[in-house]
Amino acid sequence: MIDDRVRAVLARLEAEDADERAREVPREQRARQVVRTTGQFLFSLVAPQTDCEVLEIGGSRGYSTLWLAAGVRYLGGRVLSLEHDPSKCEAWRRNVAEAGLEGTAELIEGDAYEALPAIDDVFDLVFLDAEKDDYDPLFQLARSKVEPGALFVADNVLSHEETLGDYSRARQADPLLESVTVPLDRGLELSVVLREDLPPSPPG
Ligand SMILES: C[S@@+](CC[C@H](N)C(=O)[O-])C[C@H]1O[C@@H](n2cnc3c(N)ncnc32)[C@H](O)[C@@H]1O
Numbered sequence: 001m002i003d004d005r006v007r008a009v010l011a012r013l014e015a016e017d018a019d020e021r022a023r024e025v026p027r028e029q030r031a032r033q034v035v036r037t038t039g040q041f042l043f044s045l046v047a048p049q050t051d052c053e054v055l056e057i058g059g060s061r062g063y064s065t066l067w068l069a070a071g072v073r074y075l076g077g078r079v080l081s082l083e084h085d086p087s088k089c090e091a092w093r094r095n096v097a098e099a100g101l102e103g104t105a106e107l108i109e110g111d112a113y114e115a116l117p118a119i120d121d122v123f124d125l126v127f128l129d130a131e132k133d134d135y136d137p138l139f140q141l142a143r144s145k146v147e148p149g150a151l152f153v154a155d156n157v158l159s160h161e162e163t164l165g166d167y168s169r170a171r172q173a174d175p176l177l178e179s180v181t182v183p184l185d186r187g188l189e190l191s192v193v194l195r196e197d198l199p200p201s202p203p204g
Contacts, residue, residue: 001070001073001074002043002070003100005098005099005100006066006070006099006100006101008098008099009066009095009098009099010036010039010063010066010067010099013031013033013061013062013063013066013095014036014063016031017030017031017033017063031060031061031063031088031091032060033060033061033063033064034063034064034067034129034155034185034186035185035186037184037185038064038155038184038185038186038188039063039064039066039067040067041182041184041188042064042067042068042071042127042153043067043068043070043071044071045071045125045151045153046068046071046072046077046125047071047072047074047075048074048075049072049075049077049124049125050075050076050077051075051076051077051124052071052072052075052076052077052124052125053077053078053080053121053122053123053124053125054068054072054077054078054079054080054123054124054125054126054127055079055080055082055119055121055123055125055126055127055142055145056068056079056080056081056082056126056127056129057082057112057116057126057127057128057129057130057138057142058082058083058112058127058128058129058130058131059081059082059083059088059089059092059107060083060085060088060091060092060129061088061091061092061095062081062091062092062095062096062099062105063095064127064129065079065081065092065096065101065105066095066096066099066101066105068105068125068127069096069099069101069104069105070099070101072104073101073104077104077124078104078105078106079104079105079106080105080106080108080119080121080123081105081106081107081108082107082108082110082112082115082116083107083108083109084109084110084111084112086109089107089109092107093107112130112134112138112141113134113137113138113141116138116141116142116145117141119145121145122145122146122147123142123145123146123150124146124149124150124151125150125151125152125153126142126145126146126150126151126152126153127153127155128142128152128153128154128155129154129155129156132156132160132163132164133163135154135164135167136166136167136170139152139154139167139171143193143197146193147193147196148193148194148195148196149192149193150192150193151190151191151192151193152171152189152190152191152192152193153188153189153190154167154168154188154189154191155186155187155188156186156187157181157186157187157188157189158181158183158186158187159186159187160186161187164187164189167189168181168189171189171191174191175194176193176194176195176196176197177191177192177193177194178191178192178194179191179192
Protein backbone atom coordinates (compact mmCIF):
# COMPACT_ATOMS: atom_id res chain seq x y z
CA MET A 1 0.00 0.00 0.00
CA ILE A 2 1.06 3.61 -0.44
CA ASP A 3 1.55 4.94 3.05
CA ASP A 4 3.21 8.17 4.18
CA ARG A 5 6.69 6.60 4.18
CA VAL A 6 6.36 5.50 0.54
CA ARG A 7 4.88 8.85 -0.52
CA ALA A 8 7.71 10.77 1.18
CA VAL A 9 10.45 8.81 -0.64
CA LEU A 10 8.62 9.07 -3.99
CA ALA A 11 8.30 12.84 -3.54
CA ARG A 12 11.99 13.20 -2.63
CA LEU A 13 13.08 11.16 -5.66
CA GLU A 14 10.87 13.27 -7.94
CA ALA A 15 12.43 16.46 -6.53
CA GLU A 16 15.96 15.04 -6.90
CA ASP A 17 15.27 14.01 -10.49
CA ALA A 18 13.91 17.46 -11.36
CA ASP A 19 16.93 19.10 -9.75
CA GLU A 20 19.43 16.87 -11.61
CA ARG A 21 17.71 17.57 -14.92
CA ALA A 22 17.73 21.32 -14.23
CA ARG A 23 21.47 21.16 -13.42
CA GLU A 24 22.05 19.08 -16.59
CA VAL A 25 23.74 16.27 -14.68
CA PRO A 26 25.06 13.75 -17.27
CA ARG A 27 22.48 11.15 -18.25
CA GLU A 28 24.41 8.13 -16.90
CA GLN A 29 24.64 9.74 -13.46
CA ARG A 30 20.93 10.59 -13.27
CA ALA A 31 18.21 8.21 -12.01
CA ARG A 32 16.48 8.20 -15.44
CA GLN A 33 13.36 7.20 -13.54
CA VAL A 34 9.90 6.72 -15.03
CA VAL A 35 7.43 9.59 -15.12
CA ARG A 36 5.15 9.71 -12.06
CA THR A 37 2.05 8.74 -14.10
CA THR A 38 3.93 5.69 -15.44
CA GLY A 39 4.69 4.77 -11.82
CA GLN A 40 0.99 5.08 -11.00
CA PHE A 41 0.18 2.93 -14.03
CA LEU A 42 2.64 0.21 -12.90
CA PHE A 43 1.09 0.36 -9.43
CA SER A 44 -2.39 -0.10 -10.98
CA LEU A 45 -1.27 -3.15 -12.94
CA VAL A 46 0.05 -5.06 -9.92
CA ALA A 47 -2.15 -3.95 -6.98
CA PRO A 48 -5.21 -6.06 -7.97
CA GLN A 49 -3.17 -9.26 -8.45
CA THR A 50 -2.84 -11.95 -5.78
CA ASP A 51 0.73 -13.11 -5.02
CA CYS A 52 2.11 -11.04 -7.87
CA GLU A 53 5.76 -11.86 -8.64
CA VAL A 54 7.44 -8.97 -10.44
CA LEU A 55 10.80 -8.89 -12.24
CA GLU A 56 12.22 -5.43 -12.88
CA ILE A 57 15.17 -5.10 -15.27
CA GLY A 58 16.79 -1.72 -14.61
CA GLY A 59 16.10 -0.74 -11.00
CA SER A 60 18.21 2.44 -10.85
CA ARG A 61 17.64 4.20 -7.50
CA GLY A 62 14.34 2.42 -6.90
CA TYR A 63 11.68 4.92 -8.03
CA SER A 64 9.72 2.44 -10.20
CA THR A 65 10.52 -0.33 -7.69
CA LEU A 66 8.70 1.66 -5.00
CA TRP A 67 5.53 1.93 -7.12
CA LEU A 68 5.64 -1.79 -7.96
CA ALA A 69 6.43 -2.90 -4.40
CA ALA A 70 3.76 -0.63 -2.90
CA GLY A 71 1.28 -2.24 -5.31
CA VAL A 72 2.11 -5.87 -4.62
CA ARG A 73 1.87 -5.26 -0.88
CA TYR A 74 -1.95 -5.27 -1.09
CA LEU A 75 -2.55 -8.88 -2.08
CA GLY A 76 0.89 -10.37 -1.61
CA GLY A 77 3.88 -10.80 -3.87
CA ARG A 78 7.32 -9.31 -4.29
CA VAL A 79 9.56 -7.42 -6.66
CA LEU A 80 12.95 -8.70 -7.79
CA SER A 81 14.96 -5.84 -9.27
CA LEU A 82 18.16 -6.09 -11.36
CA GLU A 83 20.67 -3.24 -11.46
CA HIS A 84 24.39 -3.22 -12.31
CA ASP A 85 25.54 0.30 -11.36
CA PRO A 86 26.99 0.12 -7.79
CA SER A 87 26.09 3.71 -6.84
CA LYS A 88 22.49 3.18 -8.07
CA CYS A 89 22.34 -0.08 -6.10
CA GLU A 90 23.43 1.69 -2.94
CA ALA A 91 20.75 4.36 -3.43
CA TRP A 92 18.17 1.67 -4.30
CA ARG A 93 18.79 -0.11 -0.98
CA ARG A 94 18.62 3.16 1.00
CA ASN A 95 15.40 4.32 -0.69
CA VAL A 96 13.60 0.97 -0.45
CA ALA A 97 14.51 0.70 3.26
CA GLU A 98 13.45 4.29 3.95
CA ALA A 99 10.08 3.55 2.33
CA GLY A 100 9.68 0.45 4.54
CA LEU A 101 9.55 -1.86 1.51
CA GLU A 102 12.67 -3.97 2.12
CA GLY A 103 10.48 -6.99 2.91
CA THR A 104 8.71 -6.70 -0.44
CA ALA A 105 11.50 -5.76 -2.86
CA GLU A 106 14.86 -7.47 -3.36
CA LEU A 107 17.82 -6.34 -5.42
CA ILE A 108 20.19 -8.47 -7.45
CA GLU A 109 23.30 -6.37 -8.01
CA GLY A 110 24.93 -7.26 -11.32
CA ASP A 111 24.49 -7.51 -15.05
CA ALA A 112 21.03 -8.69 -16.09
CA TYR A 113 22.60 -10.88 -18.82
CA GLU A 114 24.41 -12.85 -16.12
CA ALA A 115 21.74 -12.67 -13.41
CA LEU A 116 18.72 -13.70 -15.49
CA PRO A 117 19.80 -17.23 -16.51
CA ALA A 118 20.50 -18.05 -12.84
CA ILE A 119 16.99 -17.03 -11.67
CA ASP A 120 14.64 -19.99 -11.19
CA ASP A 121 11.48 -18.08 -10.30
CA VAL A 122 8.38 -17.64 -12.43
CA PHE A 123 7.09 -14.07 -12.80
CA ASP A 124 3.64 -12.60 -13.41
CA LEU A 125 4.92 -9.22 -14.62
CA VAL A 126 8.25 -8.21 -16.13
CA PHE A 127 9.09 -4.50 -16.27
CA LEU A 128 11.78 -3.82 -18.85
CA ASP A 129 13.57 -0.48 -18.36
CA ALA A 130 17.29 -0.97 -19.18
CA GLU A 131 19.38 0.22 -22.16
CA LYS A 132 17.23 0.44 -25.27
CA ASP A 133 19.55 -1.70 -27.46
CA ASP A 134 19.20 -4.53 -24.93
CA TYR A 135 15.40 -4.79 -24.84
CA ASP A 136 15.12 -7.58 -27.37
CA PRO A 137 17.80 -9.93 -25.94
CA LEU A 138 16.63 -9.22 -22.38
CA PHE A 139 13.03 -9.96 -23.42
CA GLN A 140 14.21 -13.29 -24.89
CA LEU A 141 16.06 -14.17 -21.65
CA ALA A 142 13.09 -13.23 -19.45
CA ARG A 143 10.67 -15.07 -21.76
CA SER A 144 11.67 -18.39 -20.20
CA LYS A 145 10.78 -17.04 -16.72
CA VAL A 146 7.06 -16.56 -17.37
CA GLU A 147 3.96 -18.62 -18.09
CA PRO A 148 0.80 -17.87 -20.13
CA GLY A 149 -1.05 -14.91 -18.62
CA ALA A 150 2.13 -13.07 -17.70
CA LEU A 151 2.60 -9.46 -18.75
CA PHE A 152 5.69 -7.72 -20.13
CA VAL A 153 5.81 -3.92 -19.82
CA ALA A 154 8.57 -2.11 -21.73
CA ASP A 155 9.10 1.64 -21.21
CA ASN A 156 10.26 4.26 -23.75
CA VAL A 157 8.87 2.62 -26.90
CA LEU A 158 7.57 5.99 -28.19
CA SER A 159 10.28 8.31 -26.81
CA HIS A 160 12.90 6.00 -28.43
CA GLU A 161 10.79 4.91 -31.39
CA GLU A 162 13.85 4.78 -33.68
CA THR A 163 15.48 2.14 -31.44
CA LEU A 164 12.43 0.44 -29.94
CA GLY A 165 10.03 0.48 -32.91
CA ASP A 166 11.46 -2.91 -33.92
CA TYR A 167 10.87 -4.21 -30.38
CA SER A 168 7.17 -3.25 -30.53
CA ARG A 169 6.70 -4.56 -34.07
CA ALA A 170 8.30 -7.92 -33.17
CA ARG A 171 6.07 -8.32 -30.10
CA GLN A 172 2.93 -7.36 -32.06
CA ALA A 173 3.79 -9.85 -34.84
CA ASP A 174 4.38 -12.72 -32.40
CA PRO A 175 1.36 -15.11 -32.41
CA LEU A 176 2.30 -16.27 -28.91
CA LEU A 177 1.65 -12.75 -27.54
CA GLU A 178 -1.06 -10.09 -27.52
CA SER A 179 0.84 -6.80 -27.60
CA VAL A 180 -0.26 -3.18 -27.68
CA THR A 181 1.53 0.18 -27.46
CA VAL A 182 0.01 2.33 -24.72
CA PRO A 183 0.68 6.02 -25.47
CA LEU A 184 1.27 7.03 -21.85
CA ASP A 185 4.26 9.28 -21.08
CA ARG A 186 7.28 7.83 -22.97
CA GLY A 187 5.21 4.96 -24.41
CA LEU A 188 4.74 1.51 -22.92
CA GLU A 189 4.60 -1.78 -24.85
CA LEU A 190 2.28 -4.18 -23.02
CA SER A 191 2.67 -7.81 -24.13
CA VAL A 192 0.60 -10.60 -22.62
CA VAL A 193 1.91 -14.15 -23.04
CA LEU A 194 -0.90 -16.20 -24.64
CA ARG A 195 0.72 -19.62 -24.72
CA GLU A 196 3.99 -21.46 -24.38
CA ASP A 197 6.51 -21.60 -27.18
CA LEU A 198 5.77 -24.65 -29.31
CA PRO A 199 8.43 -27.38 -29.14
CA PRO A 200 10.31 -27.91 -32.43
CA SER A 201 8.54 -30.44 -34.67
CA PRO A 202 10.29 -33.81 -35.04
CA PRO A 203 12.32 -34.30 -38.25
CA GLY A 204 10.55 -35.92 -41.23
C1 LIG B 1 16.13 3.94 -17.32
S1 LIG B 1 17.04 3.46 -15.91
C2 LIG B 1 15.84 2.61 -14.91
C3 LIG B 1 14.93 3.55 -14.16
C4 LIG B 1 14.06 2.85 -13.12
N1 LIG B 1 13.28 1.79 -13.72
C5 LIG B 1 13.13 3.85 -12.46
O1 LIG B 1 12.10 4.18 -13.07
O2 LIG B 1 13.41 4.28 -11.35
C6 LIG B 1 17.93 2.10 -16.55
C7 LIG B 1 18.78 1.39 -15.52
O3 LIG B 1 19.16 0.12 -16.04
C8 LIG B 1 20.45 -0.18 -15.60
N2 LIG B 1 21.00 -1.18 -16.54
C9 LIG B 1 21.25 -1.01 -17.85
N3 LIG B 1 21.69 -2.15 -18.41
C10 LIG B 1 21.71 -3.08 -17.42
C11 LIG B 1 22.09 -4.46 -17.36
N4 LIG B 1 22.52 -5.09 -18.45
N5 LIG B 1 22.00 -5.10 -16.19
C12 LIG B 1 21.55 -4.44 -15.07
N6 LIG B 1 21.19 -3.14 -15.06
C13 LIG B 1 21.26 -2.46 -16.22
C14 LIG B 1 21.18 1.16 -15.63
O4 LIG B 1 22.31 1.17 -14.79
C15 LIG B 1 20.08 2.12 -15.19
O5 LIG B 1 20.15 2.38 -13.80
